[in-house]
Amino acid sequence: MAITRRHLLQGGAVAAMAPALGLNKNVSAIGTAHAQSAPDGLKWRHGVSTFGDIKYPAGFKRFDYVNPDAPKGGVARLFELGTYDSFNIVVAGVKGSFPAGVSRIYESLMDSASDEPDSYYGTVAELVTYPDDFSYVIYRLRPIARWHDGKPITPEDVIFSFDVFKKNSPRASFYYQHIVKAEKVGDHDVKFTFDSPGNRELPLITGQLNVLPKHWWEGTDAQGRKRDVTATTLEPPLGSGPYRIKDFVAGRTLVLERVKEHWGKDLPSSIGQHNFDELRYEFFRDDVVGRQAFRADQFDWYAERSAKEWSVAYDFPAVHDKRVIKEKFPVLSSGRMQGWAFNLRRPLFKDVRLRRAFNAVFDFEEMNRVLSTGEYHRDSSYFDGIPDFMATGLPEGLELQMLEPLRDKVPAEVFTTPYKDPVNGSPENVRNNLREATRWLKEAGFEVRDRKLVDPAGQSVTVEILSPDEGNERIALFYRPSLERLGVTVNIRRVDDVQFQNRTRDFDFDMTTVVWPQSLSPGNEQREWFGSQAADKPGSRNMGGIKNPAVDALIERIIFAKDRKEQIAACKAMDRVLLWNFYCVTQFNYGFQRYARWDRFSRPDPLPKYGISAFPDVWWYDAEKAAKIGKRS
Structure with missing residues (x-):
């Protein structure tokens, strides 16, 4: 859902x-x-x-x-x-x-x-x-x-x-x-x-x-x-x-x-909500300008996506004297996978060994240290953040029963090897993963000529990473040298929001960052995330173009689960199959959302468990607080 x-x-x-x-x-x-x-x-x-x-x-x-x-x-x-x-x-x-x-x-x-x-x-x-x-x-x-x-x-x-x-x-x-x-x-x-x-x-x-x-x-x-x-x-x-x-x-x-005389204002689901007379949305092309506007009091509430900026970009007087409040809220309502999705409609990405090689050389640990102050963990599940659904160890019990009929349609490792993300972060680990990646590429018919990787047909391997904003571009720039060590020619193309939507809607990309969100009750939306029928539908959320009969079968087990136990087993099984097919280069996750706000508002205590910050839904304008911090710019 x-x-x-x-x-x-x-x-x-x-x-x-x-x-x-x-x-x-x-x-x-x-x-x-x-x-x-x-x-x-x-x-x-x-x-x-x-x-x-x-x-x-x-x-x-x-x-x-x-x-x-x-x-x-x-x-x-x-x-x-x-x-x-x-x-x-x-x-x-x-x-x-x-x-x-x-x-x-x-x-x-x-x-x-x-x-x-x-x-x-x-x-x-x-x-x-x-x-x-x-x-x-x-x-x-x-x-x-x-x-x-x-x-x-x-x-x-x-x-x-x-x-x-x-x-x-x-x-x-x-x-x-x-x-x-x-x-x-x-x-x-x-x-x-x-x-x-x-x-x-x-x-x-x-x-x-x-x-x-x-x-x-x-x-x-x-x-x-x-x-x-x-x-x-x-x-x-x-x-x-x-x-x-x-x-x-x-x-x-x-x-x-x-709407002050809204027909539903006294509904049980409306009481205590929709408290602001006005909601003003200000649109900015990128986060850099947005942060400056927030600092200048041009808007009140900002969701900070960058761990590094959270650490270094809020050293200004309004933060020091508590006119601006920084607060982190736990994310308990959802899980997700974030990664560079391969466009499987491109012949280059058909071979799982190439995809696995691309995943192995991403030095997440160094990226996390240099760009993100070490706050993130690498995604190890398509349900990262919802432990019940995350595949761990080897399949057993009901999950194994679901996977057995699909044995000839899934990678052998699904049954023999617990999935773990590759670990880099040190020169030794980087060299080891580079050697493994080179071995997989060689097995798939790729080779290096004149320091350039070529495919089995002798064509140079060139990949464009499509980026919608400055944050994604920064991570892609960090990743590029790792691919270049394999001999891949990498172009990073940053486009504006409208161009990004148009190109991803038409599947006009090689690789791009995709977030697959997951609710606490997965169901029919899995068909659009990962189902074969959605793979070629323009505008669908199956961005990578996954067409896998085993995944399709497990999606149906999730949707038609008769109880929570069956739903959990089906989710674990699908997670395992998706991971071992390396449909993306896994990126990272963080169990909190960071928010900065000008201190003009109050809220119920406690906030709803699954509402993250629940702003502005259950918050209200606090005139006394607002008077203390002065007029808006």
């Missing part, structure tokens, strides 16, 4: 209509559907999870981790890396680049709780029901749910949203590929039918659907032109969420304003 849960929205005139619509009533008085029986003898549920029980019972008032009395008001100014040229989330990744902040203008059918690993509670949908075989799901919409223009959110809106995402968004079409039909089955009810039973995650990922306003997208703009949901646009779209677009400068700034 690693695909983003929520996305986008915009505004209208709901505030003036609120009394007539009854939006000032307490939401708990509206749950009429609780008294009605669900179809087919099923029961309505207010929340769902893939396995096990949910924490919050029917009728709960709020999440435990929020401050229900948090004051509303103030402005939070946020940093965004890159740029944008569209507000249309439907074609994101295909046409244009949209700002992440737009996700706050839309509501989804359900939303997650940040103190549970895998639970969802109704937002636009009030209730949900599905049979024991998970062959379909029915969502009942809240009668009070409204667009910012005051019109109700209808089943027709939900069906329209599902259809346009599935038809026009490559990622959504793949993610929702097993949802075959959406239909209206009641005044407030929408039924989604699946192509087969047994996939217990499909009801949940259906609930992640961002609902779009059908009447707005099928209407005309201020100039009388018919809107096109398949095209990019900078017309602020109509939304239904707690924020709407107030102002923007294309590619540079986005300002969201809180």
